[in-house]
Amino acid sequence: MRKLFFESLFRGPLTEPAPPADAGQLAELAERLKGAAQRRIGRSLSIRQVDAGSCNGCELEIHAMNNPFYDLERFGIRFVASPRHADVLLVTGPVTRNMKEALERTYAATPGPKWVVATGDCAADGGCFAGSYAVCGGVAAVLPVDLVIPGCPPTPEKMLAGLLALLETVA
Amino acid sequence: MATLTEILSAATSGETPRGWRRAVVDAEGWSRVAAALGAGEGTLMGLWGEPAAVFMAVLDESESAVWILSLNCPEGSFPSVGRVHAPAQRLERTIRDLFGLQPVDAPDRRPWLDHGRWELAQPLAAAPQAPAAEMPPYAFLAAEGPNLHRIPVGPVHAGIIEPGHFRFTVNGEAVVRLEERLGYVHKGIEGLMTGAGLERAARLAARVSGDSTVAYSFAFARAVEAALGIEAPTRAVWLRALMAELERLANHFGDIGAIANDASFSLMLAHCSVLRERVLRVAETCFGHRLMMDRIQPGGVTHDLQADHQGVIRGLIDEARRRFPHLVELYEQTASLKDRTVGTGHLNPALARRFGAGGFVGRASGRGFDCRRSLAYAPYDELLFGAPIVHRGDVNARLWVRVVEVGQSLGLIDQILDGLPEGALTVDSNRLSAAAGEGLALVEGFRGDILVWVRLGEDGTVERCHLRDPSWFQWPLLEAVIDNNIIADFPLCNKSFNCSYSGHDL
Ligand code: SF4
Numbered sequence: 001m002r003k004l005f006f007e008s009l010f011r012g013p014l015t016e017p018a019p020p021a022d023a024g025q026l027a028e029l030a031e032r033l034k035g036a037a038q039r040r041i042g043r044s045l046s047i048r049q050v051d052a053g054s055c056n057g058c059e060l061e062i063h064a065m066n067n068p069f070y071d072l073e074r075f076g077i078r079f080v081a082s083p084r085h086a087d088v089l090l091v092t093g094p095v096t097r098n099m100k101e102a103l104e105r106t107y108a109a110t111p112g113p114k115w116v117v118a119t120g121d122c123a124a125d126g127g128c129f130a131g132s133y134a135v136c137g138g139v140a141a142v143l144p145v146d147l148v149i150p151g152c153p154p155t156p157e158k159m160l161a162g163l164l165a166l167l168e169t170v171a
Numbered sequence: 172m173a174t175l176t177e178i179l180s181a182a183t184s185g186e187t188p189r190g191w192r193r194a195v196v197d198a199e200g201w202s203r204v205a206a207a208l209g210a211g212e213g214t215l216m217g218l219w220g221e222p223a224a225v226f227m228a229v230l231d232e233s234e235s236a237v238w239i240l241s242l243n244c245p246e247g248s249f250p251s252v253g254r255v256h257a258p259a260q261r262l263e264r265t266i267r268d269l270f271g272l273q274p275v276d277a278p279d280r281r282p283w284l285d286h287g288r289w290e291l292a293q294p295l296a297a298a299p300q301a302p303a304a305e306m307p308p309y310a311f312l313a314a315e316g317p318n319l320h321r322i323p324v325g326p327v328h329a330g331i332i333e334p335g336h337f338r339f340t341v342n343g344e345a346v347v348r349l350e351e352r353l354g355y356v357h358k359g360i361e362g363l364m365t366g367a368g369l370e371r372a373a374r375l376a377a378r379v380s381g382d383s384t385v386a387y388s389f390a391f392a393r394a395v396e397a398a399l400g401i402e403a404p405t406r407a408v409w410l411r412a413l414m415a416e417l418e419r420l421a422n423h424f425g426d427i428g429a430i431a432n433d434a435s436f437s438l439m440l441a442h443c444s445v446l447r448e449r450v451l452r453v454a455e456t457c458f459g460h461r462l463m464m465d466r467i468q469p470g471g472v473t474h475d476l477q478a479d480h481q482g483v484i485r486g487l488i489d490e491a492r493r494r495f496p497h498l499v500e501l502y503e504q505t506a507s508l509k510d511r512t513v514g515t516g517h518l519n520p521a522l523a524r525r526f527g528a529g530g531f532v533g534r535a536s537g538r539g540f541d542c543r544r545s546l547a548y549a550p551y552d553e554l555l556f557g558a559p560i561v562h563r564g565d566v567n568a569r570l571w572v573r574v575v576e577v578g579q580s581l582g583l584i585d586q587i588l589d590g591l592p593e594g595a596l597t598v599d600s601n602r603l604s605a606a607a608g609e610g611l612a613l614v615e616g617f618r619g620d621i622l623v624w625v626r627l628g629e630d631g632t633v634e635r636c637h638l639r640d641p642s643w644f645q646w647p648l649l650e651a652v653i654d655n656n657i658i659a660d661f662p663l664c665n666k667s668f669n670c671s672y673s674g675h676d677l
Binding site: 001003004009014016031034049050051052053054056058059061062063064066068069079081082083093094096098099100101106111127128129132133134153155158 | 175275285286288289290291294299325326328329330332333334354356357358359360363370373374378380381382384403426438441442444445446447451461462464497498501504505671672673
């Protein structure tokens with residue numbers, strides 16, 4: 001283990017500069033929130049991720065945001081285990097009918113002020129699963145959505161830019 | 172009693188398609204095959220339905236052949252396989268939920284994927300029904316005794332993972348029974364497939380389980396090609412394998428880090444996630460998508476490997492070869508970590524065999540099956556790689572198989588780059604057009620064997636497609652391995668299996 005630590009000392013950090021907050025999404029958020037929630041929660045965001053029927057591709061990239069290259073926590077954004085500790089629900093998947101109630105209950109358990117981010121094309125509008133007997137067709141069909149991060153799956157960079165836009169607008 | 176091979180040979184009907192065998196059986200033949208499976212002959216590889224028929228895929232190890240048997244069910248019922256062969260039970264419950272076909276004398280009558288929330292009941296039957304007003308609450312199995320209590324977990328879990336419900340019954344810290352309830356991410360993929368054109372169907376197949384998107388696209392493409400009686404050009408076939416091995420590498424790096432992390436050893440996670448990220452970035456550079464989604468299509472591949480990208484991949488291989496051994500050493504020398512993994516979550520080899528456990532779950536418990544070798548498909552029939560088989564069956568063994576497979580994939584990528592033939596990337600598009608046929612393919616994903624069976628109609632659209640994730644036969648085993656372990660070790664056991672929810676729920 002010592003060797004590994006020693007090596008890491010000289011290797012320099014892998015962490016990359018942050019992408020700029022997504023300009024389009026900043027504008028979108030400003031419009032949507034109309035400054036209402038500004039500066040209520042300080043400079044940090046706690047996120048509860050909810051998989052509402054994803055193919056698990058989006059989860060892989062959400063995980064990647066925690067790796068040393070993107071290192072999400074340096075921005076004061078972190079994932080929490082309980083919706084009761086969360087400011088943001090990061091929802092993936094087309095919202096399957098079998099997950100609808102669990103998603104609603106998670107939302108109900110999240111204290112306000114709270115924001116819902118629909119992540120991935122599925123969460124945006126059901127993606128390629130729209131129209132199935134088993135899906136509701138996007139997060140907006142079930143919850144009020146504040147921000148959509150498109151992509152299949154969105155790259156960690158895109159997600160980060162979206163979350164930074166949210167942070168800038170609400171925190 | 173006749174052997175499985177004899178029963179199957181007697182059932183052969185008509186011409187034998189290349190690489191697999193096909194037979195239509197009657198109820199008696201169906202029951203005889205079920206009995207043979209129950210007696211431990213052959214391996215059940217899949218069981219699925221259609222509005223008026225059921226299908227079974229059976230691996231006959233003595234012949235290294237996969238049989239597809241079908242039974243017409245004009246009465247809407249078929250003899251239960253699960254009655255004599257437990258691995259079939261969840262599959263039969265699914266057939267009943269989706270098609271309304273009744274497995275006669277099935278031991279478990281509870282629904283499986285249907286939670287009573289869909290717009291339709293028996294959504295894929297010839298005549299779907301309106302859903303019942305209210306489905307009775309799911310009856311979990313009983314566990315009785317003094318000092319037992321139950322812990323319900325999920326469907327929303329604490330981490331960034333897929334949803335599913337686990338019902339633990341514990342005595343103090345020891346788990347007495349774990350029962351899984353899945354189906355939360357059922358999207359109705361097979362319903363969407365029916366009637367879809369090839370392009371849309373390929374998109375859906377790529378999204379059955381995102382972590383195995385390459386393997387699924389690979390399997391779907393091969394199944395379609397088998398149905399059409401065509402072959403993808405050699406360069407495309409080699410590029411498919413290159414992507415498949417990159418996907419395996421990325422997932423194994425991720426898993427190894429995540430298993431260590433579930434034993435609170437986050438250093439390993441950090442280092443492994445760096446390697447995983449490197450693989451994804453190389454994938455992005457070479458194939459234009461980090462997970463390489465939709466790069467494999469029926470008939471070929473969409474992206475070529477540019478000459479200067481060879482070096483990019485070689486650089487990745489070098490880095491992995493330089494760094495990964497340090498991480499393995501770190502794992503081996505950290506006693507507190509091995510204390511958690513050695514002896515934990517033991518999977519009995521007999522159970523692994525009975526359930527036909529694929530991938531690292533099987534290979535860590537003495538079952539060496541690997542489609543790349545056991546049912547070799549191009550280009551693996553021309554490549555050299557070993558078969559790591561371990562018998563200890565614990566978390567450590569499952570992690571260790573992944574470690575060996577990382578080395579194996581690195582070696583395979585080397586060979587693929589060395590031998591990559593020149594040539595076209597896809598077949599002529601007119602060869603992909605309308606022709607009816609049935610095709611089967613098995614592809615080794617990082618988690619195990621993925622089975623795709625497809626039937627194309629005259630107009631070239633998908634009449635029926637079934638995609639079977641390896642998790643179907645691994646999930647039930649997770650219930651078995653947690654027995655008598657402490658509940659705090661569940662995350663570790665679970666991660667060492669890393670079953671797909673989406674791949675299972677479809
Ligand atoms: S957006 Fe794409 S990657 Fe994300 S869950 Fe949907 S299909 Fe999977």
